Amino acid sequence: MTGSPPAQLLLPLPDTALAAQVPDLPPRVQRIYCNRNLRMQQIQLIGFDMDYTLAIYNQRAMDRLSIEATASKLVARGYPRALLTMKYQPNFPIRGLLVDRKLGNILKTDRYRYVKRAFHGTRQLDKEARSRCYKGRPVRPGIKRYHSIDTLFALSEVTVFAAVVDALDLDGAKLDYARLFDDVRACIDEAHRDGSIKDRIVQDLPRFLIADPELPRMLHRLRSAGKRTFLLTNSDACYTEAVMRFLLGEGRADYPSWSSYFDIVVTSAAKPAFFTERNPLRQIGMPRKAEVSELVRGCIYEGGGIVEFERLAGMGGDRVLYVGDHIYGDVLRAKKGSAWRTLMIIQEMDDELEAVERCARDVSRMDSIETRRYALLDAMRERQGVSKALQRRLDAAPDERRAELDAARLRLRRSLERLRAQTRAHEQEYSDLAERVERAFHPFWGSVFKAGSELSSFGEQVESYACLYTARVTNLARYWPEHYFQGPRHRMAHE
Numbered sequence: 001m002t003g004s005p006p007a008q009l010l011l012p013l014p015d016t017a018l019a020a021q022v023p024d025l026p027p028r029v030q031r032i033y034c035n036r037n038l039r040m041q042q043i044q045l046i047g048f049d050m051d052y053t054l055a056i057y058n059q060r061a062m063d064r065l066s067i068e069a070t071a072s073k074l075v076a077r078g079y080p081r082a083l084l085t086m087k088y089q090p091n092f093p094i095r096g097l098l099v100d101r102k103l104g105n106i107l108k109t110d111r112y113r114y115v116k117r118a119f120h121g122t123r124q125l126d127k128e129a130r131s132r133c134y135k136g137r138p139v140r141p142g143i144k145r146y147h148s149i150d151t152l153f154a155l156s157e158v159t160v161f162a163a164v165v166d167a168l169d170l171d172g173a174k175l176d177y178a179r180l181f182d183d184v185r186a187c188i189d190e191a192h193r194d195g196s197i198k199d200r201i202v203q204d205l206p207r208f209l210i211a212d213p214e215l216p217r218m219l220h221r222l223r224s225a226g227k228r229t230f231l232l233t234n235s236d237a238c239y240t241e242a243v244m245r246f247l248l249g250e251g252r253a254d255y256p257s258w259s260s261y262f263d264i265v266v267t268s269a270a271k272p273a274f275f276t277e278r279n280p281l282r283q284i285g286m287p288r289k290a291e292v293s294e295l296v297r298g299c300i301y302e303g304g305g306i307v308e309f310e311r312l313a314g315m316g317g318d319r320v321l322y323v324g325d326h327i328y329g330d331v332l333r334a335k336k337g338s339a340w341r342t343l344m345i346i347q348e349m350d351d352e353l354e355a356v357e358r359c360a361r362d363v364s365r366m367d368s369i370e371t372r373r374y375a376l377l378d379a380m381r382e383r384q385g386v387s388k389a390l391q392r393r394l395d396a397a398p399d400e401r402r403a404e405l406d407a408a409r410l411r412l413r414r415s416l417e418r419l420r421a422q423t424r425a426h427e428q429e430y431s432d433l434a435e436r437v438e439r440a441f442h443p444f445w446g447s448v449f450k451a452g453s454e455l456s457s458f459g460e461q462v463e464s465y466a467c468l469y470t471a472r473v474t475n476l477a478r479y480w481p482e483h484y485f486q487g488p489r490h491r492m493a494h495e
Contacts, residue, residue: 096458225481275337
């Protein structure tokens, strides 16, 4: 061999050092959580709902406004004027509840639709009362008797309904709960239609909306990575214009208007019907019968359906990611009615994560108690088997053996009593801890995702239909636009 030996390369090489760097995960409240693996590299079109997705509302101010508007309209329908001044509890309801229109109850169910917690008005029903009402059987949310509370907008209708049930029950009035709830819903719908709510919001946007300064940057980051974006909202064009101008501003060199952040803007979409029906798509400002042949950036459209939308957008299926807050109208229907991937915005995540951390020690203790309780129950069953065998021997024993066997049976009985006492103590401690954990999440309903040790019906829907979920839409900016979201490995009970 001739020549000089090759020069020794210095390690680490700059390129390999860069490749080896793994970015830190964002703080828990800023993370996006994954139920189903999703490669952002394959996503080419990202759509957003507006209300409670891009536009985050001040919930206290919104509840107050909705309650006032609803109460005044109920009084106009003949309900007592006391509704205008009575005390309401806006912190009473959470998402994922069912209203029993027949009995006037408000329910929280587990993933199997068994009632785990129930209130009549704001009075909690005990286990015996729940059993009398629902016979230990699962409820059927799809029938007319039950109404699902799927959005944060709908919380105020539960607040009003529960307060009126309390007040009129106290007066001894005979109530038609179904009619009362239908009247509450009709009044809220009317308040949205006639401007009692939306006009007030538009007149004082800073009071009702929480502007996220990271929103423009997040949208720009996605677009800079080659993603196309669209807005798909049930709100009408005028309201959408006012809200989005407030959130995104106007006059930037690269984005001269709020609509320029999106390749497509569709208002008055009538979701969930958008995903199931073939409604016509119309361009705002054009004759109603004018046919839309292409989707132009900067134009605003209304109506439409997913089939026509995908055809005009030139894209569909699992290359589309839709971001929304409504478990039924945005997430479930998008998943069932199309192959779109889904990201759900759950504003309550901040409180949930804080509570998870706060009661982590109690939950760990509950797990330990559960393991110990199973061991105690096994030991009790073993001794009960021995006791039965001993009784059979005692019945057949001659007189000279009976005293000995009787003493053994007494020792066994005492051992069983000690095990029962330990089991009762463990069960009481577990019950006390479970109640404390529930209160750490919400004073009336506990965790929005859990019902006791099971997923709640809401938690089950999130797990089943939301590919991803997070607290706010701008958490997308915490991740590389080509990020690979990978869910936890699922384990069955035998694993």
